[in-house]
Amino acid sequence: MCTYQTFTSEIDGSAKGPDSSWFHASRATVYLDHPVHALAAHTLNIDIADPSRGPSARVALELTPASARELMATIGAALDAAPAELTA
Numbered sequence: 001m002c003t004y005q006t007f008t009s010e011i012d013g014s015a016k017g018p019d020s021s022w023f024h025a026s027r028a029t030v031y032l033d034h035p036v037h038a039l040a041a042h043t044l045n046i047d048i049a050d051p052s053r054g055p056s057a058r059v060a061l062e063l064t065p066a067s068a069r070e071l072m073a074t075i076g077a078a079l080d081a082a083p084a085e086l087t088a
Helices: 065-081
Strands: 006-016 022-033 043-049 058-063
Touching: 043 065, 058 065
Parallel strands: none
Antiparallel strands: 006 022, 022 043, 043 058
């Protein structure tokens, strides 16, 4: 069953996309749904994009729920381990 719940966030960073070219990443879209490629029934899908550059300026992740939670914990650990002045 799909929830059709999609969450977006404005972000500021860079991503490496098709042809190994870098682009400005300005939006993250996150949803739980059937994957296109991953071998799982449902995945947490994360699209990092720059909508102003069209659909080719996009990087997609399909993570199992356990992998997504592990990634969240790892991101938190990396931020928490850094000096506060670097993460302000």
